[in-house]
Amino acid sequence: MADAAALSARPVPRTPERVRSVRIAVAVVLAVGVVIGAVLLCWPRRTVVEVINQPPEVRYADGDNSHVAVLVHVRAPIAALQLSAGGTSSLDHYEVVLGSDPSGGYGHLVRVDATGMDPGRLTVVWTVEGAWLNYQHGHRLFVPAKSFVGGR
Structure with missing residues (x-):
């Protein structure tokens, strides 16, 4: 039981793949936000x-x-x-x-x-x-x- 608590307390390692996927997710969210904003401004x-x-x-x-x-x-x-x-x-x-x-x-x-x-x-x-x-x-x-x- 103590081993499970110790495992869950460890931070997730920052691998290059994880950093890249977070950046892609942020870029997608920003792009969608810009498109929605443009539509609302021009509608x-x-x-x-x-x-x-x-x-x-x-x-x-x-x-x-x-x-x-x-x-x-x-x-x-x-x-x-x-x-x-x-x-x-x-x-x-x-x-x-x-x-x-x-x-x-x-x-x-x-x-x-x-x-x-x-x-x-x-x-x-x-x-x-x-x-x-x-x-x-x-x-x-x-x-x-x-x-x-x-x-x-």
């Missing part, structure tokens, strides 16, 4: 800025009056570093999602990259043919109703 977060409802007087072929235009801010945490000089990039931009989902998770997506534009001043004019997206500087974009009606 975009979507925030609903505004929901613009279809007016009741406009009706589409599907008979559903619950169509919406959802203004969504898409921003990755790494965008705070402002790595791009233009101000808008794949890491920080706005999207307008037209459809029937007020969360903006599903529908016809229009990316808004107008530099210097205040996205909060975007207006939507609903017509039976579709929806007009009006930007503050006079630019307009038409989205046909067939693009967002019927569950699209």
Whole structure:
């Protein structure tokens, strides 16, 4: 019994193979940590800025009056570093999602990259043919109703 206690109290010898395997394990853990950190920094977060409802007087072929235009801010945490000089990039931009989902998770997506534009001043004019997206500087974009009606 005393021999077993003496054996377990001995330190593990530091052989070159053991040192190498510990270094490899530490390197793998660090590499995985860097990859996870990079993914978390670049993974975009979507925030609903505004929901613009279809007016009741406009009706589409599907008979559903619950169509919406959802203004969504898409921003990755790494965008705070402002790595791009233009101000808008794949890491920080706005999207307008037209459809029937007020969360903006599903529908016809229009990316808004107008530099210097205040996205909060975007207006939507609903017509039976579709929806007009009006930007503050006079630019307009038409989205046909067939693009967002019927569950699209």
